[in-house]
Amino acid sequence: GAEGGGSATKTIGVSVADQKSLFYVAAVQGMQAEAKAKGYELKVTSANNNSTQQVSQVNDLLTQNVGALIFISQDSTAASAGVRAANQADVPLIAVDQKPESGDGELATYIATDSVKAAKQLCEWMFQQMGGSGNIAILHGVLGSTAEIQRTQGCQEALKENPNIKVVAEQTANWDETQAFQATQNILTANPDLKAVFGESDAMGLGAAKAAKQAGRTDLISVGIDGFPTMFDGISQGLTQATMAQQPYKMGQIAVDNAIAYIEGKGDSVPKEQYQDTVLITKDNVASEDVTTFYGPNAKSQG
Amino acid sequence: MTAASAASDRLEVVGAGSSSGSSTGLVCTGLVKEYAGVRVLKGVDITVAPASVLGFIGENGAGKSTTSSIITGVVKPDGGSMTIDGVPYAPSGPAAALEQGVALIHQEIRLLSELSVAENIFLGRLPLAGGRLARGRMESEAREALQALGVDLDPRRQVRGLPIAVQQEIEIAKAISRRPKYVIFDEPSASLGESETERVLEQIGVLRDAGAGVVYISHRLEEVRRTADQVLCLRDGQRVAFWDTGDVPQRELVNAMVGREFTYQHSAPAPATDREVLRVRGLGRRGAFEGVDLDVRAGEVLGLAGLVGAGRTEVVRAVCGVDRPDCGTVVVDGKELRRGDARAAIRAGVVMVPEDRKGQGLNLDRTAAENITLPWEASLAKGGVVSKKVVKETADKLSKDLDIRGRLHLPVASMSGGNQQKVLLGKWLVKTPRVFIIDEPTRGVDVGAKMAIYEIIRGLAAQGVAVVVVSSELEEVLGLAHRVMVMGGGRSRGVLTREEATPQAVMELAVLGTASEGSTGSLTTSTSEKTTPKTTEGQDR
Amino acid sequence: MSAPAPARPNAAPPAPASPSARDRALAVFRSLPGPLVGLVVIVIVMSVLSPYFLTSRNLLNIVSAVSAIGIMAVGAALVIIIGGIDLSVGSVLAITAMFSAWLFKGHGMPFGAALVCALLLGAAIGLVNGLLATKGRVQPFVATLATMSAAAGLALYITDGNPITSFPSWFLALTENVPGTQIPVQGLIMVAVYLGAAFWLRYRPDGRALYAIGGNEEVARLSGLRVTSLKIRVYVIAGVLAAIAGMLTTSRLDSAQPSAGSTDLLNVIAVVVIGGASLAGGSGTMLGTFVGLLIIGTLNNGMSLLNVSPNLQPVVIGVVIIAAVMSDRGGRARLRGGH
């Protein structure tokens, strides 16, 4: 175990799955802002979507005697190895977004969006827009990733309650807009009567919307999950219809606050589970919701 | 000419023809091989008796190598059968042939340049001790095998960078150190000098005396006559003559190969002009050669003689900019060439036919036509476009001039060695050069083609080209050259005029003592300058 | 040159009556692109299985799906012909796209000028690859691995991972149809690139020299070809083509994304190799590459249309690639008279 146990240091380790997805970028920005305000140092590592590498990086952080570890794991199952390592080193671990599936590790707290619920709500809204019946397509994220599994599960639950909705096509677009665009082109060709596309992320929702636009299908409903600034733009322009906005920036801030609480010995006050709400963004509220509340002050700079 | 009329040319079989009665030895009957529908072997019978040497001759493309490849399991025949001592023999591959004691020294050198000499020799049968490679034993045995051939070489060194001749000797050591029962030498002497060849022939004698059956393929008929106990001649994939003795008059051998009366005598070349085209001064490259001066005039043929490893190849490579010399100048028509710039040299008309056909001369996977036009495409292009037609016409014309046989638009690899050599020559004759350097001009070339190549060289000189010929065949150098520069140990050992250049004089200069300082550089002024090398005993090493 | 060769009475080569007719047939067959047989079979099977496959709309989908990869594959093919490899294409796509978008949005540069800068950046990265692989004597795999890594990082760094959106409408027209027709502009661009490269490789001395360089660099050097500068030029071309592919990708989505192109590398090389080029260098054609591209494009498209389970798609792709490559070989061997 790490000698000192943590409270001596004003350093917080952060292990994040990657720095390509805006979700993670915004979460890290939230953490950095908060740490700066509180006078703490952050050590951020990013694993490039490779869970093995992430476990190595967690070990690297623990080697440096961080006082607490904020852990945004690549996926829920890989998380357990990281948690084990932190537990062994006696460093409090704040899990964000994912938590270990096998429950023997000990978490200081868990901060997350309820993805299943978000996907279910979104799909229900979409089915409502369709009038409760019709054909849809689903664009999957990277198969086997937790977000993909949970978001698929949420939509499946909604589907069960809407027997008149039929899934006629499912493709993998790996969270990628270009791939979603191409997949949707093909889906639209093979299914001229398609009414809606559920993109499991905003990028894929946008890709679907653009393919529909290119094919002249302005009536096609497309949705995503994330609440990225580009999606806000898309919704206000009528390109796409809805997203579930997550709050990574805020989650990052909370994570740092909690980490500091643990370092300063006030960990008891931190609740064990903190689920963040997602907000359904549609053309009705897109003007009134500010994207920076979800993705931080930098979120609007481009585009 | 059709196959039928070729058959009618067939010489009478002299002596006991195909020894179909006896069943000892390696007996092949009716071997047939086709490539892309073309019959290159039309039913060849060949018998290799134990404890004898069979001389195997024939023109380029006659099918000698193909026959050898079949016997050694490298390619599968399309017809015919083989037996060893009466037992059917049909090797599934080279490994099987080797297991039965049939080995081949391949015409093209095939060594692994990244591996050590010893490992090349023992490839496929590395010696073991306690489950591990016995490196020490391997190296000492390799050293012995090489020494038997008179090669003093560190068996641990990499093959990469060794001169072709040394590589050829390694090939031979590799094959004969297996103590094969039957061994085919496919033109082993093509890249060797006289003394190296001598030792190879000696080894063949040793092999024969030990009971092996040897097939000796060579275009140097003198060697065949000296070594062989029988001689077999092939033409167009057919057996055309057989002699039960090696002592056949050379003229008879040539006639059998070519299919007509054929004589050639080196005649005195036309006199050179006085106009100096190539002037080299003080050329040196560390570790290879130093202080080389040479002049060649328009219409002159300068021969470079010397033992293998004398540094001739390295000098000419530096002259034409392929290697970068450390010091010295190369001047062509009064203009100095940039050191180590092959492009500039070619633009100035200095071209070189390299000795290593496969590694440096030809792109074996491309067609002959493409190889021929490769250096010239920029100038053949019309409006920036190289048309198929131009490539074809250029290649066709050269192929006619040089009598290249083989299909010009198939990969060069499918041509016989002699024709490949002609393609290589043709590549540099698309435009008449100013300085034509040929390193080993007739490697692996049959008598007919050899004479053709000599004619080409003479023709070039007659057109006022300055020619430099590097050759390990002394006869060739002496026959072609106006003057002969003899090299040894990376230096010029003297220059001899055509009159002075007797074989003895050249060998003396090449073999004996270090040349006196006076004689190096004596080339610079006139051909009549006398060189008087001191015949000191001390050798280089 | 007119060296008189001695006439030979016996000069007839051992050949059948009309070798040249046969040769010509062989030459035509050889000039056909690699696994054409495979492609034809795939197209037939797909059109039987899906009624939508042969619609003009779907064929246009295929074109638009493959155009970026197709353009990168041209560069990759050239590099592979000279015996090199370029791993950086995907990353160059990303960084050039981000760079031009960033100049445009972040620095107010006119977008036309920004695109030129992107092309220059692509060329510059190609130049670095070429210099490392020639003067630097680093294996091309290592050299381009390094630039791949660096360019991918920088693409993310520019905007911290954020995409950049909204470009001028003339730029978006790159990935729309030619006004008044059904012909996609990007398809025309791709075809133009293929034709240009094919012409270069077949008819221009420099292009033809690439085969010599890939076949045996030493022979090429001794033949007086400018080996180093040609090799560098090929890497530069590959960089520029990746930048063009980046433009198409940006235009299609109206969005420049730092992660664009990151999954394209294997596809690009696969296209070239399926098209019959050898990674050992010295062989490969534009026609073959194009067939390879269509094989990959048709397969992906067909499986989408047929709604094959996403998990099984890679399995099908793997099997079909092998079948396509082998069927081609089989066909040829038969025609050659088998062996």
Added chain:
Amino acid sequence: MSAPAPARPNAAPPAPASPSARDRALAVFRSLPGPLVGLVVIVIVMSVLSPYFLTSRNLLNIVSAVSAIGIMAVGAALVIIIGGIDLSVGSVLAITAMFSAWLFKGHGMPFGAALVCALLLGAAIGLVNGLLATKGRVQPFVATLATMSAAAGLALYITDGNPITSFPSWFLALTENVPGTQIPVQGLIMVAVYLGAAFWLRYRPDGRALYAIGGNEEVARLSGLRVTSLKIRVYVIAGVLAAIAGMLTTSRLDSAQPSAGSTDLLNVIAVVVIGGASLAGGSGTMLGTFVGLLIIGTLNNGMSLLNVSPNLQPVVIGVVIIAAVMSDRGGRARLRGGH
């Protein structure tokens, strides 16, 4: 045949006085692994920059971080030595891990037996690769691309993308320390694999033959080596090693994931190539590969320690790879007396 021929009269080239001493020094230097200089520099720089770098704990972190890739790199190196390439390693890792987990959890097979099945599956995929690349005469790149794709798809298909978790504790011990010591078991496994492969390559005829095959397959065949069966064997070994790497990954995460290994391919090949092997075949050593592995491992670890911005890390990696490869070359060229 033993007649000692007269020593060649004129064989001495104009060379320095004692060539053999110099030769021997050169030989020793040559036998050093590839970019050792680069690795040494990286280690020195890292230990200066980070006080944590040289702690025993951190060094163990490095070992455990690289062991799976390191084991796959051994297989990749063997394949590269014979002039092939194996793109399927990462996918084989995933499918074998999923397969054993699925046999264990889904079918109640004892986990030991399930692991054996995983090894067999790895061997079988290697066998397919080998057969395609030899008997099937498909380019190894294409053959392994196909199996890569198929295996990746099947890995997802088995559980529909879901990971499988919770394995016996003896299995998890594979990635813990040897009881009572600070030595990680997986490090020992990796070192054993390297030593075994190095021994094979250096001292066993079959291992040595790999260099011959990679150097020139035709020569190897003419010399009587069983080229085809050796090549197949190498692909099988690569498959088995990937399966072992899969076990370590599963043990480390206590979870078998269908997407595991998918990003490892380039790393694995990079390790081998940085270690001095040429993709043209015929060269490469285990020592070199190990140095290449440590370069990549140290770099990744060092940048974590130094808190380098994640987006800049790939840039640093790219630059350092080039520097490492070139510094090594520079050092050698100097020692050789430069040219």
